[in-house]
Amino acid sequence: MTTxxxxxxxxxxxxxxxxxxxxVASWKRAWEGHGWDAPVLKANCACRHPSFEALDQKLLEGKCIQIR
Structure with a gap:
């Protein structure tokens, strides 16, 4: 699980x-408490994803999205 x-x-x-x-720290502890590895990406890592800009813009606009 990654966020x-x-x-x-x-x-x-x-x-x-x-x-x-x-x-965010509580989210991480909750997932890890159930046995998941739960890294929290920072901007310098997440922004390398090809869909980052589009997703970031939609989040800023407050639109619901579905990612596959």
Missing amino acids: FFKPVEGGCCGMTQQGHENL
């Missing part, structure tokens, strides 16, 4: 930046 986390300076969505970091 990508791109911090928003100062936080967003009613949460502080630290709140978002705590949430």
Whole structure:
């Protein structure tokens, strides 16, 4: 299980930046607690994926997407 986390300076969505970091850390611990390897990619790694720009734009626009 892999995810990508791109911090928003100062936080967003009613949460502080630290709140978002705590949430990602909780996600990681929960998956790892069930035996999964759960790396959290940073921007310099995730942005190498060919669909990164399109996905990032859709997330910024708040659109629901389906990835296969």
